[in-house]
Amino acid sequence: MRHLDPLADRLIPGExxxxxxxxxxxxxxxxxxxxxxxxxxxxxxxxxxxxxAGLTAEEAIEALPERDPGGWTALTSAVVAAYYFNxxxxxxxxxxxxxxxxxxxxxxxxxxxxxxxxxxxxxxxx
Amino acid sequence: xxxxxxxxxxxxxxxxxxxxxxxxxxxxxxLEQGDWPDYTKANVADPEFAxxxxxxxxxxxxxxxxxxxxPIDESESxxxxxxxxxxxxxxxxxxxQWQRNMPSDFRVRSLDGVADDWPFTYEDLEPxxxxxxxxxxxxxxxxxxxxxxxxxxxxxxVPIGVMGRKVARAHNExxxxxxxxxxxxxxxxxxxxxxCVQRATCLNACADGAKASVDRTHWPRATELGVNLITNxxxxxxxxxPDGLVGGAVYLDAEGREHEVRxxxxxxxxxxxxxxxxxxxxxxxxxxxxxxKRLMMHPFGTxxxxxxxxLGSTQGPWGQHLHCLEFYETGADRGFVRGAKWxxxxxxxxxxxxTAYPWGAENSIWGAGFHDNxxxxxxxxxxxxxxxxxxxxEHNRVELDPVNTDRQGVPAAKIVYRMNQNSYDLxxxxxxxxxxxxxxxxxxxxxxxxxxxxxxxxxxxxxxxGDDPATSxxxxxxxxHDVPNLFVFDGSTWPTSSGMNPTATIAAMALRSAEHxxxxxxxxxxxx
Numbered sequence: 001m002r003h004l005d006p007l008a009d010r011l012i013p014g015e016x017x018x019x020x021x022x023x024x025x026x027x028x029x030x031x032x033x034x035x036x037x038x039x040x041x042x043x044x045x046x047x048x049x050x051x052x053a054g055l056t057a058e059e060a061i062e063a064l065p066e067r068d069p070g071g072w073t074a075l076t077s078a079v080v081a082a083y084y085f086n087x088x089x090x091x092x093x094x095x096x097x098x099x100x101x102x103x104x105x106x107x108x109x110x111x112x113x114x115x116x117x118x119x120x121x122x123x124x125x126x
Numbered sequence: 127x128x129x130x131x132x133x134x135x136x137x138x139x140x141x142x143x144x145x146x147x148x149x150x151x152x153x154x155x156x157l158e159q160g161d162w163p164d165y166t167k168a169n170v171a172d173p174e175f176a177x178x179x180x181x182x183x184x185x186x187x188x189x190x191x192x193x194x195x196x197p198i199d200e201s202e203s204x205x206x207x208x209x210x211x212x213x214x215x216x217x218x219x220x221x222x223q224w225q226r227n228m229p230s231d232f233r234v235r236s237l238d239g240v241a242d243d244w245p246f247t248y249e250d251l252e253p254x255x256x257x258x259x260x261x262x263x264x265x266x267x268x269x270x271x272x273x274x275x276x277x278x279x280x281x282x283x284v285p286i287g288v289m290g291r292k293v294a295r296a297h298n299e300x301x302x303x304x305x306x307x308x309x310x311x312x313x314x315x316x317x318x319x320x321x322c323v324q325r326a327t328c329l330n331a332c333a334d335g336a337k338a339s340v341d342r343t344h345w346p347r348a349t350e351l352g353v354n355l356i357t358n359x360x361x362x363x364x365x366x367x368p369d370g371l372v373g374g375a376v377y378l379d380a381e382g383r384e385h386e387v388r389x390x391x392x393x394x395x396x397x398x399x400x401x402x403x404x405x406x407x408x409x410x411x412x413x414x415x416x417x418x419k420r421l422m423m424h425p426f427g428t429x430x431x432x433x434x435x436x437l438g439s440t441q442g443p444w445g446q447h448l449h450c451l452e453f454y455e456t457g458a459d460r461g462f463v464r465g466a467k468w469x470x471x472x473x474x475x476x477x478x479x480x481t482a483y484p485w486g487a488e489n490s491i492w493g494a495g496f497h498d499n500x501x502x503x504x505x506x507x508x509x510x511x512x513x514x515x516x517x518x519x520e521h522n523r524v525e526l527d528p529v530n531t532d533r534q535g536v537p538a539a540k541i542v543y544r545m546n547q548n549s550y551d552l553x554x555x556x557x558x559x560x561x562x563x564x565x566x567x568x569x570x571x572x573x574x575x576x577x578x579x580x581x582x583x584x585x586x587x588x589x590x591x592g593d594d595p596a597t598s599x600x601x602x603x604x605x606x607h608d609v610p611n612l613f614v615f616d617g618s619t620w621p622t623s624s625g626m627n628p629t630a631t632i633a634a635m636a637l638r639s640a641e642h643x644x645x646x647x648x649x650x651x652x653x654x
Contacts, residue, residue, distance in 0.1 A: 037174040100323035114298035125229040
């Protein structure tokens with residue numbers, strides 16, 4: 001869906017050592033992966049070609065939330081998801097995914113005495 | 127089909143009731159309109175889960191439109207009603223914040239001069255809290271100064287983490303309450319549960335098997351004891367005998383075939399919307415006119431703080447790391463009554479750093495500065511979730527939808543719910559205090575999240591309990607005043623909403639009521 005490139009790059013520009021959305025494949029291979037998981041997003045994304053016709057990317061981003069809320073929601077969810085499907089992008093922001101991390105040891109005991117020293121915060125009832 | 131007790135609904139109250147009755151030898155049949163959760167769709171370790179979670183594990187039945195769902199017209203409601211219609215009920219998608227009610231929650235009229243007292247006290251319910259906490263495998267720490275002394279849950283609490291330590295230190299300096307969080311999340315292997323591995327997907331199903339949803343903690347044991355759990359069984363109506371007692375129910379299977387279950391006693395566990403819907407459809411138990419009235423849904427607030435330090439908040443129990451009940455009780459000079467509970471939560475992965483909730487439209491992330499803002503938020507943010515008590519008002523209600531039906535022709539539900547000024551004032555106060563909390567903990571920036579509708583996880587009050595049949599639907603053990611072999615054991619019965627996540631109290635009340643049903647079975651009027 002290359003018609004999304006200008007919109008996607010307006011949302012996620014290339015800066016700060018990070019690629020733009022289109023450079024990262026968020027309108028290409030990674031968007032395909034998103035749409036494989038969420039085929040229902042394809043139609044609203046395709047519809048953006050119509051709802052943004054004649055607008056610059058800047059104008060489209062400004063207008064879409066009201067003009068085409070379904071397309072806007074699909075754009076901001078699918079393109080952003082596709083961007084972070086790219087593992088190189090995630091590495092650059094230090095995000096390793098939702099990993100299995102065993103719970104650590106108790107880390108609160110040194111802080112509890114202060115709470116215990118204060119009055120209870122409930123009202124006793126009969 | 128004949129059975130000793132018919133239960134409608136396989137969520138937490140249905141599960142607790144079915145298991146307890148089966149342990150005492152009752153022949154139990156359960157009708158559940160949905161199906162078992164399909165955890166093969168909870169691919170929580172894959173990036174795809176970020177885009178499939180809301181579709182496959184979403185909370186809104188109108189958006190989900192699964193076979194077990196029914197439409198809810200919310201056009202006259204400030205809050206969207208959320209639920210999971212399937213085995214496990216709300217526990218499949220709850221945050222597992224296991225909060226007992228505080229003593230004052232049972233004495234709101236006596237202490238604060240508003241709403242109503244409950245027909246029993248915290249002390250009456252406390253032994254049942256202790257027992258259900260063992261059945262669910264609750265984690266937490268005894269000695270919380272927000273509750274009377276007593277036995278704590280069976281598992282140790284989750285670590286409070288970097289964010290928790292910052293907030294705990296701040297609250298100690300402020301002199302404000304906090305305590306390690308009580309959670310229905312296992313911190314060690316326990317029964318059918320595995321230890322939590324902190325993927326922060328609790329709100330969209332726990333495929334790791336650490337969250338105590340009753341499809342894991344109760345239904346396997348109940349069905350082993352012989353409970354007949356029938357899924358994809360949508361109750362069309364409760365049946366009434368010539369003597370006025372309830373005879374059981376007629377249900378539709380997935381193919382639309384009609385079946386009847388006959389039972390001497392019927393227990394409704396279909397949540398604060400489903401239960402009044404069934405009673406209104408069946409024309410039962412409503413001499414008080416209160417069936418469906420006094421709907422309470424807990425307005426919800428969120429305050430986020432941004433920190434320089436890495437908090438590790440992309441993951442963790444979600445859930446909550448700790449809770450604060452400093453402002454739970456009514457304050458004399460605040461201009462409103464009652465209060466709220468706060469839970470300190472992680473904020474999740476990169477997609478959640480870009481959404482309008484909780485960050486607010488004024489903090490839109492798009493365009494120049496996008497990456498800088500993601501880096502500032504990701505792993506460096508913590509948030510307070512605020513559960514506000516809303517008072518019961520008869521104009522807030524569940525009705526039958528006069529036009530729409532579910533996919534099998536059963537009348538749909540409509541809710542009418544408006545927040546009152548007490549709720550608005552209460553939320554403003556609590557959000558301001560939560561902001562102070564995060565600032566004291568070191569947040570260099572805070573965001574009070576915009577109000578959103580989709581927070582009606584807690585559906586309460588629509589079949590109010592009480593001693594007077596003129597002003598209540600059921601008695602203190604869930605028995606309908608009008609129909610003595612018909613019971614309501616879910617959150618519909620709450621006279622007031624508390625400001626707590628309700629599952630702990632729903633479960634404890636279900637156990638208490640089930641045992642009362644067992645004790646009184648010999649003298650109970652039963653259907654012929």
